[in-house]
Amino acid sequence: MTTALKPVDAVLVGFGWTGAIMGQQLCDAGLNVVALERGPWRDTPTDFATGFAQDELRYMWRHHLFQNVSDDTLTIRNNVNQEALPMRHLGSFLLGTGVGSGGVHWNGQIWRFLPTDFLTKSHNEKRYGKKAVSAYDMTVQDWGVTYDELEPHYDQFDKLCGTCGKAGNLQGKIQSGGNPFEGPRANEFPNPPMQQTYGPTLFGKAAAELGRHPFPHPTGNMSQAYTNPLGAQMGACTYCGFCEKFGCGNYSKASPQTTVLPYLLQKSNFTLKTECEVLRVELTADKKRATGVTYVNSAGEEFFQPAEMVILSAYVLQNVRLLLLSGIGKPYDPKTDEGVVGKNYAYQTMSSVNVFFDDKLMNPFIGAGALATVIDDFNGDNFDHGGLGFIGGAYIAGMITGGRPIEMIYTPQNTPAWGLEWKHAAAKNYLRSFSLSVHGSCMSARGNYLDLDPTYRDIHGRPMLRMTFDFTENDHKMSDYLTDRAAEVAKAMNPREIKLNRRTGSWSVVPYQTTHNTGGAIMGDSPKNSVVNKYLQSWDVPNVFSMGSGAFPQNAGYNPTGTVAALAYLSADAIKSQYLKNPGPLVRG
Amino acid sequence: MANKVNLRRRQILIGSVAAGIAGTAAASVHDGELGAPPQTVRGSVPWKEGTADAPPGASGTGYVYFTPPEAAFIEAAVGRLIPNDPVGPGAVEANVPFFLDRQLAGPFGRGDHYYLGGPWPKGTPEQGYQSRFNPAQFYRAAIAAIDQYVSANLGAVTFAKLAAADQDKLLKGMESGEVKLDRGVDSKSFFAMFLQNTKEGYFSDPIYGGNKDMAAWKMIGFPGAHYNYKDWVTRHGEAVPFPAVGFKGRPGWRET
Numbered sequence: 001m002t003t004a005l006k007p008v009d010a011v012l013v014g015f016g017w018t019g020a021i022m023g024q025q026l027c028d029a030g031l032n033v034v035a036l037e038r039g040p041w042r043d044t045p046t047d048f049a050t051g052f053a054q055d056e057l058r059y060m061w062r063h064h065l066f067q068n069v070s071d072d073t074l075t076i077r078n079n080v081n082q083e084a085l086p087m088r089h090l091g092s093f094l095l096g097t098g099v100g101s102g103g104v105h106w107n108g109q110i111w112r113f114l115p116t117d118f119l120t121k122s123h124n125e126k127r128y129g130k131k132a133v134s135a136y137d138m139t140v141q142d143w144g145v146t147y148d149e150l151e152p153h154y155d156q157f158d159k160l161c162g163t164c165g166k167a168g169n170l171q172g173k174i175q176s177g178g179n180p181f182e183g184p185r186a187n188e189f190p191n192p193p194m195q196q197t198y199g200p201t202l203f204g205k206a207a208a209e210l211g212r213h214p215f216p217h218p219t220g221n222m223s224q225a226y227t228n229p230l231g232a233q234m235g236a237c238t239y240c241g242f243c244e245k246f247g248c249g250n251y252s253k254a255s256p257q258t259t260v261l262p263y264l265l266q267k268s269n270f271t272l273k274t275e276c277e278v279l280r281v282e283l284t285a286d287k288k289r290a291t292g293v294t295y296v297n298s299a300g301e302e303f304f305q306p307a308e309m310v311i312l313s314a315y316v317l318q319n320v321r322l323l324l325l326s327g328i329g330k331p332y333d334p335k336t337d338e339g340v341v342g343k344n345y346a347y348q349t350m351s352s353v354n355v356f357f358d359d360k361l362m363n364p365f366i367g368a369g370a371l372a373t374v375i376d377d378f379n380g381d382n383f384d385h386g387g388l389g390f391i392g393g394a395y396i397a398g399m400i401t402g403g404r405p406i407e408m409i410y411t412p413q414n415t416p417a418w419g420l421e422w423k424h425a426a427a428k429n430y431l432r433s434f435s436l437s438v439h440g441s442c443m444s445a446r447g448n449y450l451d452l453d454p455t456y457r458d459i460h461g462r463p464m465l466r467m468t469f470d471f472t473e474n475d476h477k478m479s480d481y482l483t484d485r486a487a488e489v490a491k492a493m494n495p496r497e498i499k500l501n502r503r504t505g506s507w508s509v510v511p512y513q514t515t516h517n518t519g520g521a522i523m524g525d526s527p528k529n530s531v532v533n534k535y536l537q538s539w540d541v542p543n544v545f546s547m548g549s550g551a552f553p554q555n556a557g558y559n560p561t562g563t564v565a566a567l568a569y570l571s572a573d574a575i576k577s578q579y580l581k582n583p584g585p586l587v588r589g
Numbered sequence: 590m591a592n593k594v595n596l597r598r599r600q601i602l603i604g605s606v607a608a609g610i611a612g613t614a615a616a617s618v619h620d621g622e623l624g625a626p627p628q629t630v631r632g633s634v635p636w637k638e639g640t641a642d643a644p645p646g647a648s649g650t651g652y653v654y655f656t657p658p659e660a661a662f663i664e665a666a667v668g669r670l671i672p673n674d675p676v677g678p679g680a681v682e683a684n685v686p687f688f689l690d691r692q693l694a695g696p697f698g699r700g701d702h703y704y705l706g707g708p709w710p711k712g713t714p715e716q717g718y719q720s721r722f723n724p725a726q727f728y729r730a731a732i733a734a735i736d737q738y739v740s741a742n743l744g745a746v747t748f749a750k751l752a753a754a755d756q757d758k759l760l761k762g763m764e765s766g767e768v769k770l771d772r773g774v775d776s777k778s779f780f781a782m783f784l785q786n787t788k789e790g791y792f793s794d795p796i797y798g799g800n801k802d803m804a805a806w807k808m809i810g811f812p813g814a815h816y817n818y819k820d821w822v823t824r825h826g827e828a829v830p831f832p833a834v835g836f837k838g839r840p841g842w843r844e845t
Contacts, residue, residue, distance in 0.1 A: 040625045043634055047642050052836060054814035057793035058644055061785075063702045068623055073704040078715055085712045085719055088704045198825035238817040250816075265634055275627040297627035361826050365811055366818040405792040405811050417764070418670040418784055419757070423808075427676050430809035455708065508715040 002294060002302045008034045011293055011307035013278045013322065014314025016101030017561065018547035018568045020256035020264065021160075022311050024230070025572035027270045029580065034305060035270070035313075036295050038277035039067075039098030044257055048104075048247025056404040060245040065105045067095035071459035074317060078470040078506045079447055080334060086456050086464070092508065093515040094245060095315060099274060100256040102315065102515060103561075107244040107369030107401055108220030108253045110163045111558035112154045112566075114380040115147035115183045120443075120554055123381060124391045132391055136472045137446040139344055140391075141553040144525035145534040145570070147183045153569035155186055157562060161254030162226035162234055164191040165218035179215045179374070181382045194223045194237065194371055199355075199362045199434035203398025204373035206492035212375040217397060218562075219370030220254030230263035241402025243369025253369060273297075279460055281310050281326035281544060290328075290544050296460065308583070309543050309575075312521075313568075316550035320450050320520035321465040329531050329540045332449050334468075340531050341521065342450035345467065346555040347507070348516040349394070349440035349475040353486045354410040354499040357432045364403030364431070372399035372437075378485050379557045380441070390477040392441035394557040396486045399437050403430070407512075410435060413499045434493075436486045440479050440503075441557040442518070445472045450520040470506050479503040516560050521550030523567075526589060533587040535574040536567060542585045545571055622701065644836065647691040647798035654694040654725065655686075658747065662732045663689060665749040669756050670787045677808030678801070680787055688790030688799030689728075698725030711775075718778060724786075731779040734770040735759070795835045802840075803833040813839075 009031035012019045019035055026033050042048075047065075058064045067090070075084035096102030116123045120140045125133045133140050157163075167188045168178025193216035196204070204214035221237040228234070237252040251258050264270055275298035282291045282304065292306035312319040323329055323341050332343035376382060379393040402408065410433040411425040453466040471479075483502050490498045524530025527539035536551055538544040547568050549560045556563075574586050628635070652660050663686045673679025680686075692698060700723030712719040720727055736747045739759070745751045748759065762768035764784075766777030790799030792806070794814065800806065806813055812831040821829050832839060 041628050041630060041635060043636050045636060046640050049641055050816050052641070052644050054816075055644055055794060055836070057789055057797055061789055061793075062697060066702075068702055069704045070700065070702060071623065071704075076716055078713070082713065083710060085710060085716045086704050086706070087716075088718045088720075089702065091717055195822045197822055201825060236819070238819050239822050240814070240816055240818065242814070261634065265630060266632065268632065270631070272630040273627065274630065275625055298624055299627055301627075361828060363821070363827075363829055365815075366821055366829070403811060405806065405809060406789055409809065418760075418787075420672050420674060423671055423674075424676055427808050430811065456706070506715050509717045510715070 002304050004304045004306065007292070007306035007308070008032045009307070010309040010311055011036065011305050012311045012313045013293060014038070014101065014312070014318060015099050015256070015272060016096055016313070016315070017103040017256060017565055019313035020100075020103070020260040021565060021568045022313055022547065022572055023270055024260050024264045025569070025576065027264060027267045029576045030269065032269045033271070034307070035272045036276040036278055036293070036305070037099055037272065037274045039101070039274065041274045042099045042104060042247070042257065044247065044249060044251060048249050050249035053246055053249040054240055054242040056406050059105070060404065060407060063090055063094070065096070065098065065245070065247060066090055067097040072464070074465040074467055075453040075456050076467045076469075076509050078468070080468055084453055084466045084468070087509050091510045092513045093517055094512065095317070095515065099272070103255045104247045104257065105245050106561065109370040109559040110158065110161060110218045110220050110562045112183060113147070113556045113558055113563050114181065114382070116381045117556040118143040118146055120391070127381065128385055128391065132385070136474045138472065138474060139444045139446050141344070141522070141524055141529055143534070143553055144523055144530065145567075149534075150563070150566045150570060151183065151186060153566035153573070154562060156569045157565035159190055160228050160230070160259050161220040162190050162222055162228055163218055163220055163254075164223040165189040165193050166216055168215060177215060179376050180213050181376045181379065189218065191223050191226055194219055194221060194368060196373055197363065197366050197371065197400055198360065199364070199400050200371065200373040200398045202360070202493050203436065203489060207373070207375045207489050210488060210492055212377045212489070214373045214375050217370045217372035217374050217399065219368070221368040221370055222252045228259055230260060232259050232262045234258050237368050239366050239368050239371070241365050241367035241404065244401055277460070278322065279325075279462065281322060281328060283326065283328070283541060287327060288541065290541050309545070312544065312546040313548070316517050316520060316548045317450070317465055319546050319548055319550050321452070323521060323531065323546065324452050324465075325462055328538055328544055331451055334446055334449055337446065340529070344444035344519040344522050344553055345448050345450045345469055345517070346442040346444045346519045346552065347469060348514045348555055349442050349471060349479045349503055350513045351438040351440070351479050351483045351503040352501045353436040353438070353483065353490045354501065355434045355436065355490045355493055355495045356410070356412055356429055356497050356499070358496045361431050362400070362434045364400055364408065364434070367400040367402035369401050371401065372397040375489070378482055388477070388481060390474045390481070392443055392474070392478050392557060394438045394440035394478070394482040396482065396489065397437045397439065398434065398489070400434070405430070410499070412497055436490055438479065438482045438486050439557055439559070440475065440482055442555040443472060443474050444519055444554040471503065476503065516549070516555065518549040518552035518555040518560060521546045522553045523551040524553065533585075533589075534570070535586045536571040537586050539585075539589050543583060545575070547571065622696070644794070644796055645695070646796035647688065652687070652690045654690045654698065658736065659729070659732050660686065661747065661749040662736065665756060666760065666783070667787050669753065669760055670784055671791055678804040680791055682801065683791050683799055683805050684801040685787055685790035685799045688793070688797055689786055691798050692786065692790075693725040693728055699723055720773070720775070720778065724782065727774070727779060727782065730772045731770065731774045734772040734774045737772070738768065738770055796837060803835055806833045
């Protein structure tokens, strides 16, 4: 028995960063908006107060804020010849749920992609030849949107979050102290960079000695108190070292809770419903138009929410799954290379280098989610790839997000994982070690995609999403090259020893890597090569918009949230300025 | 002044933890658990006083999950994973067996964050945990299978009765997966979970029953969950003199 509800102008499916941004934008435009979030309500004093937020066991290892996979997960395999099996426990990526979702337990690393990152195919093909972009079965594409189009929206997100940093390129003029490789910014960051602890400082000095261009990591951890354009207030970060995987009890980390909700929840044309999971988008018989969504709440009651517009603002994996379950767009088939939904799933290629000192105290427990000094000399196409056999790159960060002892004790090469030798190594090195993070791009390839699993079903009886993924030879080569560059900086820090943690073998779901899943609902300039146009509007069902990193045709060597948010703002702008006046396709396919 | 405010916060917290343990606050569903009632939010942030999502600390003494033979295995094995010596506490001295018992007796043991539905093919190492067992069942099956392996192959009655060197050898064989166990237990998979949980008990906040006297934190120099390091960010290379502190404070705090 499904209860039909009163129609609304727009329904938001999922309420993390993109849900909050779209909710604010559409409500300010006067629309009547309902947001449906499958997880619980969350606010700072109730759910992550400073008295108990810094709990490594509960939040990191018992997954307190993450998606509970016990009644709904996805299946995983490395290639089409394997049988996909359920991800029975979170590991490689830590999916969000609940109000604010991953925006609650992210690190606050706020990046813009490079101008050439949006031209992965055409730029690299022009500079390195056709083979450079088609080797290893790569299926990279241009985005159909440019950096210049996104710049005002990156700026919008920076102002919302109060991003702290130093511009390296202001309106085309290179600035000292910032990232000289970044695309031009119209404005300086809203707030100055954070202060750097010892490790990042030593990293910056060593990198500069090698002729690299170190700069402070752009961050949503506040270097000072800030009031954003919506009137939301944030406090200065206290460097407690519990950002990623944790909520901030101090209102110091940009999140939907700290930047949008105090404003949005006061609006009478906005309603948020929690513990409500959307089962599918309902379409008209000709599949040309969405009529709304069907959802079920935690009490088991089913509703139909009619809506003029459906905004898929859940995480990429849920958005793609809902497109597939609802029959929106043609599913991708890797055998024939036909179809688009699920195509070009990609990830992030991570490695690291540990640095061990005898004589220097790093005090790793003094940290913050984006407390780092970074070099971008080997990211994207910031360097000549001629003869290297790969495209893409990574930023290398001397980063100290914290010193949480279950997760973050580094021990030298060949130290056993247990026993007295391990214990002695832990005791000796905890305060005197540091880690360089190599945050690499991930190019899309023919065998990597998302579809519906033929066997496993969730508690609602729906097929689970099936992820087929492995790192390509391109990404292994990139990662090895970049890890060597990181090792150069590590050695220049004059430590006792270093340890290289290379990205070897097939992708495994077990060790935590990063929650930067991308693709599957990719954007582009034609319905032939993409699921959505540059305004994130479905080519097939124009009153459905699919937000998030699912739109990335491949993943760049940066954290995705800045670009995810900029794309949402671009979409909101197009909806407000064009779509509402004339509902229909914003781009002719 | 900052200390005072902090202290008050911690006292409030401890109060609510105690209530949780006594069961008086059982009506609320913790964040991260499924089944909270649906809620409609409109017009303001729905904050309610006194509803903080306090941590589910361990309480009581003795074992509630492990049987005596299981406890014998656990105490012997964690003592090999993290042995005691003057550098720092062993896992037994840090009360890790008690931590493990409470974890397995609680939501973690029940697999509250595991998907356990079928079918259950073995899978590749890259596909991770693929057992039908929840963690509590997995420990139960594994300990019995290990003792069975010991009595069949190593000439002792149980793991606990083996010499330390032989215990280490067997643990290494499980770590690599070379040791094949009965009862549907993949030795490598069990070892990985067991070692991880042991380190969790060793290094987590004492509120969960392990890391007794914060001795593991003191050994490495982690001062616990301090709220504010602002004054120390740019004091590069200096030893931070903060004494270790847990959610319930530290010895010497006035209990007023």
